[in-house]
Amino acid sequence: MFAGEYCNRNVSIIGRGDSIVKAAKLMREHHVGDLLVVESRNGERAPIGIITDRDIVVEVIAEEADMNEIVIEDVMSYKLITAHENDDLMNTIKRMRVNGVRRIPVVNQAGGLVGILSIDDILDVITEQLMDIDQIIVNEQKKEREIRPIISHH
């Protein structure tokens, strides 16, 4: 179970020099709450930051900043934590926990963007595992009914 298997590969991106309004429009059109800020490096789209709908509200609107003077790189966090696509899923969850991040960009060997792994994706995995456990119990009983039919009375 690797980060690259469970991340969402459908990522909405934006550039560091783009406007806050453009970010808001993308969030609305793509029905997402976060955008990955990427730049081109060696032909790969390298993630350099994340901007969320919350960042816009608390960094721009709450500060009464002039929306037309602010661009993505003024707001986004620079301490971006990334996971490698071959990173173990459990280790990646631990790193998200330590760093208190609900989502982590996943990159390939060349540093290029592969996808983004969020706690919603991990909840999906956990739910699937728990449904499997639940079904193992059901299937075990079903199997027993088949291989151990009613005992003969002799």
Added chain:
Amino acid sequence: MFAGEYCNRNVSIIGRGDSIVKAAKLMREHHVGDLLVVESRNGERAPIGIITDRDIVVEVIAEEADMNEIVIEDVMSYKLITAHENDDLMNTIKRMRVNGVRRIPVVNQAGGLVGILSIDDILDVITEQLMDIDQIIVNEQKKEREIRPIISHH
């Protein structure tokens, strides 16, 4: 969420004077791992003990006891913990935790047997809750797509 709502009402029962072999046959025929030992009290079937397949192995066979001389009440545990059907599910789980029991008989006001609540039943509930959470996230996004169609470009 009450113990009586989530317990399994399909309980296999046995009497305190019945033989170990009868218990084993019932466990085989009913495809269950435990039997509730009940006795009649005021017209209700009152649970007085539980006997599991494991009890038979470790108390009878491991001890090389004579199976024809041993009856249920020689083996069953007498310190039976029960839950009331109107007990809160979370409190019941806590009591199972404190007492280290994987299953607990559920009784009505008169002390009569209603069913048995096992950790398998509780796993069922947890799985359902987690599937609901997972689906809330999916439905929220679906709803947003409906109420917030693509923004018009003016």
Added chain:
Amino acid sequence: MFAGEYCNRNVSIIGRGDSIVKAAKLMREHHVGDLLVVESRNGERAPIGIITDRDIVVEVIAEEADMNEIVIEDVMSYKLITAHENDDLMNTIKRMRVNGVRRIPVVNQAGGLVGILSIDDILDVITEQLMDIDQIIVNEQKKEREIRPIISHH
């Protein structure tokens, strides 16, 4: 297990006529992503809507609306779904699922605000239940070690 037991009673509120900037400032200061819009009814604070950081981004900024002309009631959703504090938790989760809402205000008999129940609160409950199940298994083995010491070899 009732909605009122598990909801968060620490709710940040705002009035329908308040400004978007005030909402953003409250979200920043209180470290929350949503505010409950309330109005006074019969001496109770009755919830009439919710506004989230996301609403501000997609309804105000993405639409390039003039922030100084827009107040909370222009943006908030009016189809507010609420839960009663005595509502069964499982039923409340089902209603959240059907309506695709990540959070639901919880009210008392008089319609006054008690708290807000979010999927984060429900995840807390699920995690606690699963930890209890896990511990039941550990405690059962511990108990067996105590009541069934090493068999005597005769």
Added chain:
Amino acid sequence: MFAGEYCNRNVSIIGRGDSIVKAAKLMREHHVGDLLVVESRNGERAPIGIITDRDIVVEVIAEEADMNEIVIEDVMSYKLITAHENDDLMNTIKRMRVNGVRRIPVVNQAGGLVGILSIDDILDVITEQLMDIDQIIVNEQKKEREIRPIISHH
């Protein structure tokens, strides 16, 4: 996340020619519900079957078989499903589901026994993941409190 990382390496074993009483005694002494039947192959202990406390009850006692004439290989299942220690955990769970088995022996490249993976072990993993998700949410809020102190009122 691999089967070999999460399996229990503390396995109780028995030989195919051993008696049912010996199995019961081991189950009692080791506080386990199942024993792995192994035989020596190329210097490795290769698993060839599993016997559970339940097997003893339904195959031996319910059948009123003579306990002194029955040995392990008369009772154990021969269709043993095993997992490789480098098998993906999720795939292993799926195989347990399809085959309706609550536990699966884990072997190394040479076919030697590494451990046994049970649904109790998997529940442990799921619980840990869910606790991590829960803690990510708490840590994210804590982090926000640190990096976004109360806004200055100008």
